[in-house]
Amino acid sequence: MTSSTLAAPGAGGRRRRLASAAIVLVALGLLTLLYSALAPRGSAASSSDPDVIAGRDLFVKFSCASCHGMNGEGGQRAPSLIGVGPAAVDFQVGTGRMPLQHHSAQAPRKRPVMTEAQIHQLAAYVATLGPGGPPVPDVTGYQNADVAFGGALFRTNCAQCHNFVGAGGELTYGKYAPSLAEATPTQIYEAMVTGPENMPVFGDKTLTPDQKLAIINYVKSVRSQADPGGEGLGRIGPVSETLAGILVGLGLCVGAALWVGSRA
Amino acid sequence: MSAQAEAGAKKTLRYVDDRLGSASFLRKSMNKVFPDHWSFLLGEIAMYSLIILLLTGVYLTLFFHASSQEVIYHGRYAPLRGVAMTDAYASTLHLSFDVRGGLLVRQIHHWAALLFVLSIITHCFRVFFTGAFRKPRTLNWHIGVVLMILAILEGFAGYSLPDDLLSGTGIRIAYSVMESIPLVGSYLAYFVFGGDFPGVDFIPRLFVIHVLLVPGIIIALFSAHMMMIWHQKHTDFPGPGKTEHNVVGTVFFPTFILKTNGFLFLVFGILTLMAAFIQINPVWLYGPYNPSQVSAGSQPDFYIFFLEGSLRLMPNWETTIWGHTISWNILIPGVILPGIMFNLLAMYPAIESWATKDKGFHNLLQRPRDVPVRTALGVMALTFYGVLFIGGQNDILARTFDWSLQATSWTLRVLLIVAPPIAFYITKRWCLGLQHHDEELLHHGIETGIIRRLPSGEYIEVTAPLPPQRAAVLAMQLGVEHNGHANGHGALPSGNGHSSGHVAGEAEATKLRRPVGPVNRARNMLEGFFFERGDAPKANPEDDEPKTLSH
DSSP, X not given: OOHHHHHOOOHHHHHHHHHHHHHHHHHXXXXXXXXXXXXXXXXXXXXXXXXXXXXXXXXXXXXXXXXXXXXXXXXXXXOOOTTOOHHHHHHHHHTTOOSOSSOOSSOOOOOOSSOHHHHHHHHHHHHHHSSOSOOOOOOTTGGGSOHHHHHHHHHHHTHHHHOTTSOOEEOSTTOEEXXXXXXXXXXXXHHHHHOOTTOOOOOTTTSOHHHHHHHHHHHHHHHHSOOTTSBOGGGOOHHHHHHHIIIIIIHHHHHHHHHHHHOO | OOHHHHHHHHHHHHHHHHHHOHHHHHHHHHXXXXXXXXXXXXXXXXXXXXXXXXXXXXXXXXXXXXXXXXXXXXXXXXXXXXXXXXXXXXXXXXXXXXXXXXXXXXXXXXXXXXXXXXXXXXXXXXXXXXXXXXXXXXXXXXXXXXXXXXXXXXXHHHHHTTOBHHHHHHHHHHHHHHHTSTTTHHHHHHHHHTSSXXXXXXXXXXXXXXXXXXXXXXXXXXXXXXXXXXXXXXXXXXXXXXXXXXXXSEEXXXXXXXXXXXXXXXXXXXXXXXXXXXOOOOHHHHOBOOTTOOOTTOOOOGGGXXXXXXXXXXXXXXXXXXXXXXXXXXXXXXXXXXXXXXXXXXXXXHHHHHHHTOOSOOOBOOOGXXXXXXXXXXXXXXXXXXXXXXXXXXXXXXXXXXXXXXXXXXXXXXHHHHHHHHHHHHHHHHHHHHHHHHHHHHHHOEEEEEEEEOTTSOEEEEXXXXXXXXXXXXXXXXXXXXXXXXXXXXXXXXXXXXXXXXXXXXXXXXXXXXXXXXXXXXXXXXXXXXXXXXXXXXXXXXXXXXXXXXX
């Protein structure tokens, strides 16, 4: 605003000001209309989808809100859920990691507290909090993916934390890469696209969907494969072999030595 | 046998004897006496493991290709079909899945390797804690230490050959340890690997080291080890009729040879059963080696755990001098520390004889409690080794027991410094306590658990005398003068001047047995299974008069 307008406020100036206020008002009104028309569904309270309404009830009933906030906005104790997408909800609740039992270095896998239908409803509600996030993946046909290629990809991308056959491994300060023994194909895929806990996200440009399916096929087939050499000892490498070597091997040999060495 | 045939046999034997002079040697050898104690067989476990390793190893060389040539796998194991790998790895897969008995033999070979080093270590414990390494056997102790190092080296070379992801990680570490040596490190690593890691020369070289060089030296040194035992004769624990100048036991032929052969078959049987039922080193699960990959929980075989542990527990120290980095973080735990450890082990006999001024010949063994400082030093060293051993598995332990990895490592770092002196102190006190117990046994006799009330109203505990033989042995072990009476009255520190606790009559003395519960009864049965009953402590009516004591 220039000093001349301030110095000489006339009738024309007042009218101009009123007109600009009206324009601003009209523009705001238009924006509001545009927003309500273009915005992806409003708050859950205004949604008519029964899944979303049930999901919101679950969100409160299972105390998700106590850490993630009434609107999933997150807080000091928990991250925001705005834009995380259904895959993250399905993974966290489907593996029993959420709802959290207590705060520790990492949420352990446990028996899920919600049914699949409830998880679906909760995911529908969380999706209304904000757009984005990967959907629950479809893994049908993963058995047809190239298992050997999947193995090579697994050793390159996954084994450094999850061990060579997905038996799990230790990370820093009490965190860990869990065993993949109980993980379902869908959950493995979800973990790759959502990166739960300390896991990095393996987006479709890092690992294509086909490569992800190959990894899943490798994990599932190697987990279900029999051990041709006998008892597998947890497939964690030489530590359990050492225990068996000392207890069984040396133990039996020393027992034999006691027997042979004493009867003259 | 007809007289003619007998004469023929004699003639043949004479023919051999005239040319080799073998008869007197054989006669002497066959009558050689070996003492009986189960702990003397720990070294034999190593000997038999070695024989089994040689037999199974020969079979494996028939199918293994020591080559870094890259091939594409098309064998029976589906999860690796079409994957590029070295011929070494592919031939190991072929050996495991397509060769008849291949996996079984490979697993026997690997279990035998673990047992070989395990039994060498246990044998070393026996020799150390009983003082068997003392003069005149110090040289054999040195050979034993070298054999132990060679066995570890041979094991490392062996499990590295298949070129799988796990063993390749180990070779990578070995390469870096070599590189950490100041000035010459890089050149040394280049020399050993024929260039930069991994290269194509290393596996063929490792193969020659594993099947020819190291086994050759092991067999040569092992033979020297045996010949020295043969020449110096075996040590024995003190016992009835045993002195520094004789050997009491079973003759080589036929008793000892039968027993020892039986033991060979027992060890072979145990290893075969293990190989049949427990999987070891599943290389097909690890995948082929690729320097860009590594698995969580990568551990070496157990005999490298202590080195792995020292590397894991070492703080990250580095110094840069004139543009050269000295990696103390690898040099100290990977080179200096094992160097000190093995040198101390080898030099221990000299250190002990220097410190005790004991230059004498010793053919009789000592019990661990009889030499508290040596035993405590040994336990101290073992504690240090044990903390490193656990340190090598810190991530697996943290995962298994839900500990924090950092907390585990820091606890172990502190324990590495603090635990050995504590172990020394506890062990020494423990040995002295056991010595006191023995002295009490020698002077007071065996507790019977019977409490008597005397007419005067005093309560006394009734003790039974020690059999004289056992008392004599005990006195020898404790190094005290013994007057021949198991419970010589004069030697008794009579608590309050009372000697009224005598138990009257021999008949009553036979009843003076400690009452036994079910656990002790089972233990007595086991004892009868393992040992002759003769030397078990018990009240004997023909011994001295039973003695009672008030404490």
